[in-house]
Every structure is written in structure tokens, then in C-alpha cells.
Amino acid sequence: MTDRTFKAGETVAWDHSQGTTTGKVVRKLTSPTTIKSHKVAASEDNPEYLVESTRTGARAAHRPSELRKA
Known part of the structure; x- marks a missing residue:
């Protein structure tokens, strides 16, 4: 697990x-879900x-490892 944490509304880049x-x-998603059939x-x-x-x-x-604060 990574120590990168973000809050709703924060601007991030990937x-x-x-x-x-x-x-x-x-x-933040903490349970299995589906987004556009993914x-x-x-x-x-x-x-x-x-995001x-x-x-x-x-x-x-x-x-979280794919994101960084922008």
C-alpha cells in the first residue's frame, strides 16, 4: 500500500x-464498484x-501510485 492520500476536490495529475x-x-473508493462497465x-x-x-x-x-498532486 502506498502512503499517497488525496482528498475530494484536490487537483491531481496522471x-x-x-x-x-x-x-x-x-x-476515495474502498469497495468494489463498476464505472462504465469497467x-x-x-x-x-x-x-x-x-477522478x-x-x-x-x-x-x-x-x-494512488498513479496520481500526484498538481
Whole structure:
């Protein structure tokens, strides 16, 4: 588990195949859920963060290790 923690509303950045994207944390996910038919295996021990892209408004789940404060 990583020590990276984020709060709802914080601006974060992450890398992907087209470069870097920024967005805001919507909430911390601590239980399995589905986002646009994609299964997110979040748990208390392995949380993920639901983030919303600033550019597109799309929402996706990311592991804390993939995010950094922007």
C-alpha cells in the first residue's frame, strides 16, 4: 500500500499514452464498484480514487501510485 492520500476536490495529475492529464478527485473508493462497465477492484487495503478529467469531464478510477498532486 502506498502512503499517497488525496482528498475530494484536490487537483491531481496522471500520465497516460497521450501525455499527462489533470483533474479533480471526486472520492476515495474502498469497495468494489463498476464505472462504465469497467470493474474496479478497490478495497479498504487497496483503495482507488475516482477522478474527473479537467479537459474532458470523463471519470475514471486510479490507484494512488498513479496520481500526484498538481
